[in-house]
Amino acid sequence: MTRRRCTLALALTLGLGCGGEEGPKGSVGGDSADGGAVDSGGEGGQDTGPCAEVPLVNWDTFGAGFMLHHCQGCHASTTPDRYGAPPEVTFDSKEQTWAWRDRILERSAVDPPTMPPAGGTSADDRVRLRWWLECAPEGT
Ligand code: HEC
Numbered sequence: 001m002t003r004r005r006c007t008l009a010l011a012l013t014l015g016l017g018c019g020g021e022e023g024p025k026g027s028v029g030g031d032s033a034d035g036g037a038v039d040s041g042g043e044g045g046q047d048t049g050p051c052a053e054v055p056l057v058n059w060d061t062f063g064a065g066f067m068l069h070h071c072q073g074c075h076a077s078t079t080p081d082r083y084g085a086p087p088e089v090t091f092d093s094k095e096q097t098w099a100w101r102d103r104i105l106e107r108s109a110v111d112p113p114t115m116p117p118a119g120g121t122s123a124d125d126r127v128r129l130r131w132w133l134e135c136a137p138e139g140t
Helices: 008-013 059-070 094-099 101-108 123-135
Strands: none
Touching: 059 094, 059 123, 094 101, 101 123
C-alpha cells in the first residue's frame, strides 16, 4: 500500500484541507488540529468545499473496476484491438490513469460523455468518477 501523502499545495488547489483523508469528510470542526491541518486559507476548507461531503473513492474502491470495465477494452496495453485509441493513452495502472486525469474528466465525467465513444456509463458512475479524480488524494 502506498501511504497517502498530504501536499498542502495540492490540497489548496483542490479546495481541500489537509488531514481530511483519514476520517469521515463530513466531520464537523473542532478537531482540525489533527495532523496540523491548515484549512483556513482556502475557500472554506473541507467542511464547505465541493469535496466536503463526498465519500472517499479511489483506485482500489472504484477506479480500477471502472476503468477495466469501461475503458480498457480499447485502452489496455494488452488489448488485441484498440479501435484507434492512441498507444500512449493506456490505463493499466493508477499512475497511468492519473497522468490522464484532466482529459478523463473532460471526456468521461461530463454529460453526455465522449468516452467511451459509444457511451454506456451510468450517471452514478460519472459522479463517482468525479469524486475519485477531483476529491481523492492525487495518485490514489
Ligand atoms: C471503443 C473503444 C474505446 C473505449 C471503450 C474508450 N476509448 Fe478512449 N479513445 C478511443 C479512441 C479511438 C481515441 C482517440 C480518438 C478520440 O480522442 O476521440 C480515444 C482517446 C482517449 C483519450 C485521449 C484523447 C483526449 O481527449 O485527450 C482519453 C483521455 C480517453 N480516450 C479516455 C477514455 C476513458 C476514460 C474511457 C473509459 C471511460 C475510454 N477512453 C474508453 C477509444 C476508446
